[in-house]
Amino acid sequence: MTTLPTASAMTAVLVTTTTTFAAHQADFNNDNVIDAHDLVVLTSNLSQPCEGDCPSDLNQDGVTDSADIMILMNSWGAVSEEDSNSQNDEAQQSSWQNEAPVLLDAVYYDQYTELFSHGGYDRWNTAKEYNQGEHTQAWCEENSVEVLPMVYGAVDWDHDNVLTDEDKEGFVTWLEATVPADYEGAICLDLEGQWWGTFDSSNQFVVDTVIDFFIANLEYAQELRPNAKIGFWGFPKKSHTNPNSTTASVQRLVDACTALFPDVYENNPGVNDSFRLNRHVETCLEWSNGEKPVYVHASPRYKLNSDGYRYFHDREEFINDQVQPAVDASWTDAEGNEHKIAGIALWDAYTYIRMYTEGFSQLSGEERKELWNELDLMHVDYLSDMKAVVDVAAEAFNQAQAEAEAQAEQAANEAAQESKQVAAAAISEERTAQQSRLTRRLEDANTSVITRSSSYREASRSYRSARKSFSKAKKRFRAMKKKYGKSSKQYRKALAAHRNALKRMRAKASTFRTARSTFRAVRVEQNNAQNAIASSASNWTAMANAATMLTN
Numbered sequence: 001m002t003t004l005p006t007a008s009a010m011t012a013v014l015v016t017t018t019t020t021f022a023a024h025q026a027d028f029n030n031d032n033v034i035d036a037h038d039l040v041v042l043t044s045n046l047s048q049p050c051e052g053d054c055p056s057d058l059n060q061d062g063v064t065d066s067a068d069i070m071i072l073m074n075s076w077g078a079v080s081e082e083d084s085n086s087q088n089d090e091a092q093q094s095s096w097q098n099e100a101p102v103l104l105d106a107v108y109y110d111q112y113t114e115l116f117s118h119g120g121y122d123r124w125n126t127a128k129e130y131n132q133g134e135h136t137q138a139w140c141e142e143n144s145v146e147v148l149p150m151v152y153g154a155v156d157w158d159h160d161n162v163l164t165d166e167d168k169e170g171f172v173t174w175l176e177a178t179v180p181a182d183y184e185g186a187i188c189l190d191l192e193g194q195w196w197g198t199f200d201s202s203n204q205f206v207v208d209t210v211i212d213f214f215i216a217n218l219e220y221a222q223e224l225r226p227n228a229k230i231g232f233w234g235f236p237k238k239s240h241t242n243p244n245s246t247t248a249s250v251q252r253l254v255d256a257c258t259a260l261f262p263d264v265y266e267n268n269p270g271v272n273d274s275f276r277l278n279r280h281v282e283t284c285l286e287w288s289n290g291e292k293p294v295y296v297h298a299s300p301r302y303k304l305n306s307d308g309y310r311y312f313h314d315r316e317e318f319i320n321d322q323v324q325p326a327v328d329a330s331w332t333d334a335e336g337n338e339h340k341i342a343g344i345a346l347w348d349a350y351t352y353i354r355m356y357t358e359g360f361s362q363l364s365g366e367e368r369k370e371l372w373n374e375l376d377l378m379h380v381d382y383l384s385d386m387k388a389v390v391d392v393a394a395e396a397f398n399q400a401q402a403e404a405e406a407q408a409e410q411a412a413n414e415a416a417q418e419s420k421q422v423a424a425a426a427i428s429e430e431r432t433a434q435q436s437r438l439t440r441r442l443e444d445a446n447t448s449v450i451t452r453s454s455s456y457r458e459a460s461r462s463y464r465s466a467r468k469s470f471s472k473a474k475k476r477f478r479a480m481k482k483k484y485g486k487s488s489k490q491y492r493k494a495l496a497a498h499r500n501a502l503k504r505m506r507a508k509a510s511t512f513r514t515a516r517s518t519f520r521a522v523r524v525e526q527n528n529a530q531n532a533i534a535s536s537a538s539n540w541t542a543m544a545n546a547a548t549m550l551t552n
């Protein structure tokens with residue numbers, strides 16, 4: 001951290017002219033303190049003329065300059081809550097981009113069918129009664145592993161490939177019961193049916209028809225949960241991201257989704273599928289352009305030929321082929337930012353027990369529970385292995401994040417330090433400029449006073465001498481008048497001399513009066529210049545102190 005002058009020290013030396021308005025206006029980064037980090041914003045706009053929105057022009061005089069720095073300096077320190085225009089709530093809003101990858105529980109428990117149009121009473125009620133999946137759910141609770149809300153059939157509630165108002169009613173009932181209105185997490189729509197195969201068509205028109213239906217589902221869900229991250233299970237498909245893919249473009253649907261949920265399921269026991277599944281997830285990251293979270297579905301269940309999803313990968317293959325490649329997947333954008341998955345979910349369904357156990361419907365609740373427990377404990381094992389992989393990735397993510405934050409903080413502190421130098425220089429420069437401007441003005445006034453006072457004295461002398469000459473001429477004229485009479489030559493000569501002296505005296509008097517008023521004017525300017533310097537002195541002291549504090 002940089003060492004910054006304390007608020008109290010600053011307040012003590014600065015002339016406080018700042019209003020609370022200016023105080024919170026100067027908190028540019030809305031962290032309730034005015035410091036060098038705000039100075040960075042101001043100094044980056046220094047000497048810039050402002051047009052329109054220009055927050056750094058604190059005194060709103062159309063330019064960002066040292067006067068604005070002084071306003072900021074005068075409000076240095078904490079901003080009280082009531083003055084604050086802080087938008088911290090927004091800034092602190094969680095962003096998936098800054099969060100480590102998470103493990104999610106996407107297991108399809110039969111209890112969920114209580115709200116679905118498919119399933120039926122026996123399926124959900126027995127599951128509820130015998131607490132299906134209790135070990136996995138307890139493990140998830142203990143390890144803070146959240147449930148990924150999945151809705152089978154998406155908004156098309158009766159799975160008949162047509163969206164009706166009735167479908168929407170069913171969907172809303174499920175949504176209200178499952179996902180809070182302000183939910184910001186992931187919601188996975190599982191929409192397969194007849195569309196799933198059609199999605200592989202190389203005919204853009206055909207694929208666009210599929211996309212239109214998916215988007216109709218998506219937009220309805222997005223409208224109801226605008227903050228949630230919503231997409232479709234298994235989309236984009238592996239057939240879409242395959243480098244040899246001949247499928248038509250699905251980018252329009254990628255762009256419409258606010259999250260992607262590709263799956264890394266595989267049906268090749270004993271064969272290493274990590275490379276192609278890693279590539280699949282990396283392509284999804286690339287297609288999302290780092291703008292939407294990618295959640296991967298992994299499942300240990302697989303099928304061979306056409307006898308259904310009866311089998312399970314061993315724990316090692318499940319991790320090696322699906323989980324690790326998904327967690328390792330990485331895509332780097334043009335700015336050099338690396339993008340990874342936001343989470344990975346375990347998917348499996350208890351309905352397979354119902355499907356693949358002969359005479360299931362005749363089994364008692366206890367007998368069903370026994371079969372469920374076996375699967376339940378397997379899920380705990382798979383999840384524990386997944387957690388180990390996710391934990392390592394999360395730790396690496398958090399460490400990189402901490403390093404990036406430390407770097408950003410260092411850069412911000414360096415910028416803050418630099419901005420203090422820039423601000424100090426700007427204040428000092430402005431103070432020097434003001435001082436030399438006023439000093440020059442005083443010097444000019446002093447020179448004028450000297451010049452004008454000598455011409456004033458000169459005019460005064462001339463006037464006095466003309467006055468003396470006049471009174472002499474007047475005396476002589478009177479004497480001549482008395483001695484020789486009005487018609488005499490002497491009288492007329494003295495009269496002419498008297499008139500000339502009077503004229504001359506009047507001219508000198510006029511010059512004298514002009515010189516006197518000019519002199520008085522320059523004396524006033526000299527006083528004004530002195531006063532201007534005196535009244536600026538405290539501002540200059542404040543500016544000098546501010547500059548000193550910024551450079552110390």
Ligand SMILES: [Ca+2]
Binds near residue numbers: 026027029033037038
């Ligand atoms: Ca601030």
Ligand SMILES: [Ca+2]
Binds near residue numbers: 065
């Ligand atoms: Ca300004």
Ligand SMILES: [Ca+2]
Binds near residue numbers: 158162163167
């Ligand atoms: Ca329907």
Ligand SMILES: [Ca+2]
Binds near residue numbers: 266268269273317321
């Ligand atoms: Ca495999």
